[in-house]
Structure formats: C-alpha cells, structure tokens
Amino acid sequence: MxxxxxxxxxxxxxxxxxxxxxxxxxxxxxxxxxxxxxxxxxxxxxxxxxxxxxxxxxxxxxxxxxxxxxxxxxxxxxxxxxxxAARTFQNIRLFGQMSVVDNIKMAFHQHARHSAVSSMFRLPMHFKGEKEINKKANEILEIFNLKDREHELAGNLSYGKQRRLEIARALATGxxxxxxxxxxxxxxxxxxxxxxxxxxxxxxxxxxxxxxxxxxxxxxxxxxxxxxxxxxxxxxxxxxxxxxxxxxxxxxxxxxxxxxxxxxx
Incomplete structure (x- = not known):
C-alpha cells in the first residue's frame, strides 16, 4: 500500500x-x-x-x-x-516588448544566487550566475518548443505560443x-x-x-x-x-x- x-x-x-x-x-x-x-x-x-x-x-x-x-x-x-507559488493569468501578462528569452531570464533572476553587489561591480560571481541563467533559459525554451523564437518580441508570438511562454516563465521561478x-x-x-x-x-x-x-x-x-x-x-x-x-x-x-x-x- x-x-x-x-x-x-x-x-x-x-x-x-x-x-x-x-x-x-x-x-x-x-x-x-x-x-x-x-x-x-x-x-x-x-x-x-x-x-x-x-x-x-x-x-x-x-x-x-x-x-x-x-x-x-x-x-x-x-x-x-x-x-x-507561481501563477499564470486568464489575460496573458508577458513583457510584450521584451524578447522571448528575456521574459524567461527575468523569471530566473528573481531567484538568482549572485547578489546585486556582484552585478554592480561585475564580479566573477555575476558572470557565473548569468551563465547559469542563460543555460537554464535555453533549456526551458527547448522544452517548450520556443527556442527558434528566443529573440522575437513576446508580443509578436501567436496566442498559443504566448500561453506556452507564460507557463514557461512561471516554471522558471522554481x-x-x-x-x-x-x-x-x-x-x-x-x-x-x-x-x-x-x-x-x-x-x-x-x-x-x-x-x-x-x-x-x-x-x-x-x-x-x-x-x-x-x-x-x-x-x-x-x-x-x-x-x-x-x-x-x-x-x-x-x-x-x-x-x-x-x-x-
């Protein structure tokens, strides 16, 4: 049992x-x-x-x-x-004037391990953290079949793909x-x-x-x-x-x- x-x-x-x-x-x-x-x-x-x-x-x-x-x-x-707790909305709420990949990276940045200080002074921890975020963003775009649209503005995606991106962004917050x-x-x-x-x-x-x-x-x-x-x-x-x-x-x-x-x- x-x-x-x-x-x-x-x-x-x-x-x-x-x-x-x-x-x-x-x-x-x-x-x-x-x-x-x-x-x-x-x-x-x-x-x-x-x-x-x-x-x-x-x-x-x-x-x-x-x-x-x-x-x-x-x-x-x-x-x-x-x-x-991560959420999507009935009315899609993406950053329409940002690229698909940047929408995903914004979500990862909420839980980034490197600090604001390391980013401000461009310390090694900043570059290590950015490399990790780029890798994770690419992985999630592959999973959601959005890799070929990564540099396209989110607002230009079809309705179905915008829904897919919104769910992917929610998942990126872990x-x-x-x-x-x-x-x-x-x-x-x-x-x-x-x-x-x-x-x-x-x-x-x-x-x-x-x-x-x-x-x-x-x-x-x-x-x-x-x-x-x-x-x-x-x-x-x-x-x-x-x-x-x-x-x-x-x-x-x-x-x-x-x-x-x-x-x-």
Missing amino acids: STPAPILLEVNHVSRTFGGLQALNNVSMYMAEGELVGLIGPNGAGKTTLFNLLTGVYEPSAGKIHLAGEKLNGLKPYQINQKG PKVLLLDEPAAGMNPQETAELMTLIKWIKDNYKLSILLIEHDMSLVMNVCDRIYVLDRGERIAEGTPEVIRTSAQVIEAYLGQDAEEEGHA
Whole structure:
C-alpha cells in the first residue's frame, strides 16, 4: 500500500468580502504534493478570487492559507512567489516588448544566487550566475518548443505560443505549486489538445502540484486527479472527475446559470 503524499497547500475556512458582497464563504480545500487539482464553477463562482487570495493579490477576510506549512496570510505577491507559488493569468501578462528569452531570464533572476553587489561591480560571481541563467533559459525554451523564437518580441508570438511562454516563465521561478488561470481561454481545439499534453508532461516531469481553473470541461476531466466546485462563493462539491461529472448539485449549478443567461437573452 502506497504512502499518501504530504499536503502541500491548505485553504482553511477562507472567506472574502468586498464591501457588502460575499465573494467567498468558508471555503476549505487542500492539495497534496504532485497532485493536479481542478477548480471549476459557473461565472462569478469565486474561482479567480480564490486564486487572488492564494497569490497575495487579496488577503482573506477570514480563514488561513498555508503553503508547505508556512502561513501566506498578509504576504505580498512577490513573497508568496518566493515561497513557491507561481501563477499564470486568464489575460496573458508577458513583457510584450521584451524578447522571448528575456521574459524567461527575468523569471530566473528573481531567484538568482549572485547578489546585486556582484552585478554592480561585475564580479566573477555575476558572470557565473548569468551563465547559469542563460543555460537554464535555453533549456526551458527547448522544452517548450520556443527556442527558434528566443529573440522575437513576446508580443509578436501567436496566442498559443504566448500561453506556452507564460507557463514557461512561471516554471522558471522554481515553484512548488503552479496555479493556471484558464490556460485554454481563447485557444482553438488543436492548441487545447497540445496544452493538455503539456500540462500532463509538466506535472510528471517537474513533480509539481498544479491547481487549474478552466471552463473547458474536456481538459479538466482529462488531466485532473481531483476537482473542487465553487458556486456563489461556496464549495459545493469535491471529488474525482467521475464523481464530479455525475454530481446532481454540480449539474444544477451549471444548468441554473444557463437558464439565467437564456432568461436575460
């Protein structure tokens, strides 16, 4: 019998209010090391709010968040990134006027071993560190099939390749958990299929925990080990893809939204 993987990410009874609006209410969840977990729900369910709490954009109104046993409440986004959480966004956020390779190198520089002093005075440690970063950047560009575009401006890449670059940049920070916010948004079926293969490969080869927000149910059901479902700021279901697919409460939440949208059409 295999030993259960240690818990990496814990969300304990977290709530978030904005004025009088309850965006999240008493939500709890966990992720084990090496697990790929989906976070789904109708529009306005609170998924992106939860991502923003996990990455320090917002602070919980109540409850606690821990990553690898360390409390994240009150930390700034860059501090949470240094703790091991990296994120992509629904709306791609690359440095569009920088080259592909420089986008990757910027991420590596956040965790560079050489100091600002060694860089300022061009000490041997600086050149050693830059050589290491260049090597790692080239390796990750090869992995993501972007090596032939390394000197191209990131903003000139196709939509699918920009998504690929954003994920590569997140991985370059050396995370323990990777948070993907609707990575298939705007992709055509072929790009989505390639993304599905890439996410599986990242999980297996980087031994990462991955938390995925996604509206493409085919993608979610095919890559996730477990799925959490939010509706109106509350957790309404949790389980394997097979359990979630047949949950009456989940079906009702989605069908209810469809009915509301039709009523306003």
